Amino acid sequence: MTLRLLDKIRSELKGTKEGCGEGECGACAVLVDGELTFSCLVPAMQCEGVKIETIETQDPLLTHLKNAFVEKNGSQCGICTPGMIMASLALLRRNSSPTLDEVREALAGNICRCTGYGQIFEAVLHAAAQARV
Amino acid sequence: MKHVGQSIPRYEGHLKVSGRAIYVDDFVMDNMWYGVTVRSPVAKGRLLSIHFNGDIPWHEITVVTAKDIPGQNVIALIDDDQPALVDVFINHVQEAVVLLAHPNKELLEHARKQVKLEIIADTPVLDMHASQKIFKKIKLDKGNVDDVWESAYLILDETYETGAQEQLYIEPNGMLASYVAETGVTIWGSMQCPFYIHKAMKRFMNLDDDKIRVIQLETGGGFGGKEDYPSILAAHAALLSYKCGHPVKMVYDRGEDMVSTTKRHPSRSKYKSAVDASGQLLAMDIELIVDGGAYMTLTPVVLSRGTLHAMGPYKCPNVRIRSTAVATNSPPHGAFRGFGAPQTIFAVEKQMDAIARALNIEPSEIRRRNFARFGDSMSTGQIVRDHIDMNVLMEKAMRVSEYQHKRKEWAVSNLHSNIKRGIGLATFIHGSGFTGSGEKRLASRVGLERKADGRVTVLSGSTEIGQGTNTIFTQIAADALGIDPSMIDVAQPDTQLVPDSGPTVASRTTMVVGKLIEQAAQNLTRIAALATSPPSGEVSLKAYAEYVQPPEIQWDDDTYQGDAYPCYAKAVYVAEVSVDMVTYDTRVERFWALQDVGKVVNPRLAEGQIAGGVVQGIGYAIYENVIFENGAMKNNRMTNYIVPTAMDAPEIHVLFDETPSPYGPQGAVGIGELPLDGTAPAILAAIENATGLSFKHIPVMPEDWI
Numbered sequence: 001m002t003l004r005l006l007d008k009i010r011s012e013l014k015g016t017k018e019g020c021g022e023g024e025c026g027a028c029a030v031l032v033d034g035e036l037t038f039s040c041l042v043p044a045m046q047c048e049g050v051k052i053e054t055i056e057t058q059d060p061l062l063t064h065l066k067n068a069f070v071e072k073n074g075s076q077c078g079i080c081t082p083g084m085i086m087a088s089l090a091l092l093r094r095n096s097s098p099t100l101d102e103v104r105e106a107l108a109g110n111i112c113r114c115t116g117y118g119q120i121f122e123a124v125l126h127a128a129a130q131a132r133v
Numbered sequence: 134m135k136h137v138g139q140s141i142p143r144y145e146g147h148l149k150v151s152g153r154a155i156y157v158d159d160f161v162m163d164n165m166w167y168g169v170t171v172r173s174p175v176a177k178g179r180l181l182s183i184h185f186n187g188d189i190p191w192h193e194i195t196v197v198t199a200k201d202i203p204g205q206n207v208i209a210l211i212d213d214d215q216p217a218l219v220d221v222f223i224n225h226v227q228e229a230v231v232l233l234a235h236p237n238k239e240l241l242e243h244a245r246k247q248v249k250l251e252i253i254a255d256t257p258v259l260d261m262h263a264s265q266k267i268f269k270k271i272k273l274d275k276g277n278v279d280d281v282w283e284s285a286y287l288i289l290d291e292t293y294e295t296g297a298q299e300q301l302y303i304e305p306n307g308m309l310a311s312y313v314a315e316t317g318v319t320i321w322g323s324m325q326c327p328f329y330i331h332k333a334m335k336r337f338m339n340l341d342d343d344k345i346r347v348i349q350l351e352t353g354g355g356f357g358g359k360e361d362y363p364s365i366l367a368a369h370a371a372l373l374s375y376k377c378g379h380p381v382k383m384v385y386d387r388g389e390d391m392v393s394t395t396k397r398h399p400s401r402s403k404y405k406s407a408v409d410a411s412g413q414l415l416a417m418d419i420e421l422i423v424d425g426g427a428y429m430t431l432t433p434v435v436l437s438r439g440t441l442h443a444m445g446p447y448k449c450p451n452v453r454i455r456s457t458a459v460a461t462n463s464p465p466h467g468a469f470r471g472f473g474a475p476q477t478i479f480a481v482e483k484q485m486d487a488i489a490r491a492l493n494i495e496p497s498e499i500r501r502r503n504f505a506r507f508g509d510s511m512s513t514g515q516i517v518r519d520h521i522d523m524n525v526l527m528e529k530a531m532r533v534s535e536y537q538h539k540r541k542e543w544a545v546s547n548l549h550s551n552i553k554r555g556i557g558l559a560t561f562i563h564g565s566g567f568t569g570s571g572e573k574r575l576a577s578r579v580g581l582e583r584k585a586d587g588r589v590t591v592l593s594g595s596t597e598i599g600q601g602t603n604t605i606f607t608q609i610a611a612d613a614l615g616i617d618p619s620m621i622d623v624a625q626p627d628t629q630l631v632p633d634s635g636p637t638v639a640s641r642t643t644m645v646v647g648k649l650i651e652q653a654a655q656n657l658t659r660i661a662a663l664a665t666s667p668p669s670g671e672v673s674l675k676a677y678a679e680y681v682q683p684p685e686i687q688w689d690d691d692t693y694q695g696d697a698y699p700c701y702a703k704a705v706y707v708a709e710v711s712v713d714m715v716t717y718d719t720r721v722e723r724f725w726a727l728q729d730v731g732k733v734v735n736p737r738l739a740e741g742q743i744a745g746g747v748v749q750g751i752g753y754a755i756y757e758n759v760i761f762e763n764g765a766m767k768n769n770r771m772t773n774y775i776v777p778t779a780m781d782a783p784e785i786h787v788l789f790d791e792t793p794s795p796y797g798p799q800g801a802v803g804i805g806e807l808p809l810d811g812t813a814p815a816i817l818a819a820i821e822n823a824t825g826l827s828f829k830h831i832p833v834m835p836e837d838w839i
Binding site for chain 2: 001013014015016017018019020021022024025027054055056065066067069070071072073074075076077078079080081082085103104105107108109110111112113114115116117118119120121
């Protein structure tokens with residue numbers, strides 16, 4: 001069994017989660033050289049010398065997102081939250097003023113079973129607005 | 134100032150967004166081993182022997198079977214029929230037979246494949262309609278239905294079916310157990326009901342109360358799927374730890390979780406209705422059957438709630454309900470948000486729509502003519518005592534959604550388009566708390582502890598599983614004590630430290646446990662006033678409250694008559710859909726969820742709960758199809774069991790009315806399960822409006838249109 005990037009990350013940091021092990025739920029999402037990546041699908045050995053960003057990474061935009069998710073109740077049980085926030089970070093880095101439809105599409109690979117997504121969208125749009133200030 | 138009614142931020146919000154919240158797979162102990170399960174490939178049979186094959190260092194691996202159980206091989210719940218591990222008889226595919234533990238997870242994955250079970254297979258019963266084994270029957274009679282068939286203007290006899298549904302919490306089931314001879318067993322994990330696990334462990338491990346400690350860790354979703362199943366996983370982990378002498382962690386992967394744990398009960402209901410010329414109900418003769426799977430688990434209670442919700446919010450002078458729960462050789466079905474009510478509410482709403490269609494009366498009008506009002510009697514004889522007018526609620530829902538205008542407009546535009554648009558509604562109620570004498574039996578308790586520095590801790594076995602328990606407890610306690618919510622902590626549910634507040638299920642936490650918090654606060658205030666000096670150093674003040682059933686609530690379990698629930702949340706949901714008549718793709722475009730919940734404790738959290746539930750309900754209606762093979766879920770991966778994504782969630786308008794109930798804190802009643810009741814029938818009504826097609830089952834998949 002090949003060591004996955006997810007396992008390597010979780011051997012040190014627990015914020016990135018495993019929900020399905022098959023790249024369907026997005027709970028394991030991280031940024032690899034800035035690209036949104038489902039770490040449960042990537043062999044760890046492919047990730048030597050790359051920049052890996054997780055929910056624990058210090059980043060001002062990430063901080064805006066975390067605060068917005070608290071303020072707007074974008075996190076209920078919390079298990080999808082780290083991956084959802086990383087996917088949101090990837091969006092806001094390339095598009096600082098997304099429309100609601102652009103947010104939907106950016107988060108299409110992250111499954112949430114608790115929120116129905118509405119308050120997640122509000123959180124992302126709010127974070128984008130705060131970051132633009 | 135009042136804190137109940139404010140949208141204060143989630144109590145554990147910062148922990149969750151930072152990734153610092155600790156779920157069971159994040160929790161690591163020194164010398165921890167892992168555990169895996171070997172399961173039966175056969176749905177029914179007898180185990181002859183177990184063979185350990187392959188190039189595996191078996192001497193390093195701890196192997197556990199039923200023979201290793203120190204207590205009784207039973208997962209205690211309602212009946213004692215479910216073993217923790219197969220001894221001889223196998224009753225469902227995926228039933229747990231052998232457990233393995235080792236420090237290396239990867240080795241275990243290889244090892245489990247090399248365990249061969251020698252089984253004499255028997256013929257399983259996989260069709261609920263062919264089953265001869267009955268878990269429970271319920272009879273409910275009001276008036277006499279046979280008096281009216283002859284004089285009825287119209288008799289309508291229809292059959293409705295609902296499929297299974299997988300809870301799909303994004304965090305799979307997981308437990309960590311540590312057995313130490315001197316102190317007993319400690320269990321940490323993902324769960325809704327720590328005291329259910331505690332109770333089950335006593336008989337299973339043959340240990341006293343004080344030798345079992347169950348601690349809930351952050352739980353990534355439950356929806357009922359972590360109500361009773363965790364007791365099985367806890368038993369397995371505890372047993373492995375007992376035998377190997379190390380803490381043992383067992384976390385299911387997604388495929389194992391989907392194939393072997395509980396699902397929503399599939400159902401079939403037959404509704405025979407007699408109405409007069411104006412569409413008023415004269416008689417309802419209902420037959421309900423649910424598939425319980427191989428063991429009883431919670432099935433009798435699901436059947437009960439289904440039975441008690443089978444008449445919806447309607448009045449009818451003559452009602453006969455015959456409900457049956459049967460066994461099949463499937464993994465046992467269990468709790469899923471709604472718990473029997475989604476099944477029968479779907480059916481009664483479809484039946485009302487069928488009556489409307491037969492009499493050429495508008496669906497909202499047929500409901501207007503049949504709502505039970507203040508003073509009317511329900512199917513159990515319970516008299517409607519609240520002042521929530523279903524008609525007023527329905528008119529408001531129709532107004533905000535522009536229901537009539539859209540039906541008129543699309544009736545014309547649909548003629549010229551392959552994309553048909555429709556709008557439909559569902560009107561329904563959901564009983565808060567446990568049925569009848571259930572709350573009395575639970576005798577839930579809650580505690581409040583005030584320390585010297587003035588901080589107060591809520592002591593309760595109720596769990597936070599994303600629905601907001603922690604947050605609303607601080608709000609309710611804050612108002613009851615006259616302090617700020619920031620001065621209040623909520624203790625981690627740890628059976629050694631908190632009282633049993635009953636299970637976190639049945640939309641009961643806000644109403645029943647919240648009310649107890651108010652009472653405990655009164656007790657604490659009284660004790661504090663009596664104390665001659667303020668608490669100092671380590672001294673703290675503690676006060677408890679215990680549930681007492683209000684005397685006016687009378688229920689008879691034998692006749693099924695009386696007050697089934699102290700009160701009900703009431704709701705009207707409206708769905709707008711579009712159906713592509715080329716691809717048969719149905720999309721929910723917009724949704725309105727209006728409910729009267731007594732008092733909204735935290736508007737933002739409540740809105741999030743309803744919206745999330747509506748999206749699960751959309752899944753129940755048109756996306757989530759559990760395909761059974763050999764009694765178990767064949768499409769047990771997230772790639773082929775489809776739940777709504779961000780692209781599928783419509784714009785959802787959540788609205789609340791507040792008619793306070795005397796039974797909840799500041800008038801609040803339960804809300805969590807409502808959206809699983811009303812969403813599917815509203816969607817099917819919209820599909821019918823769009824296309825003229827009336828489906829009698831859910832889920833409705835594109836292939837059903839062909």
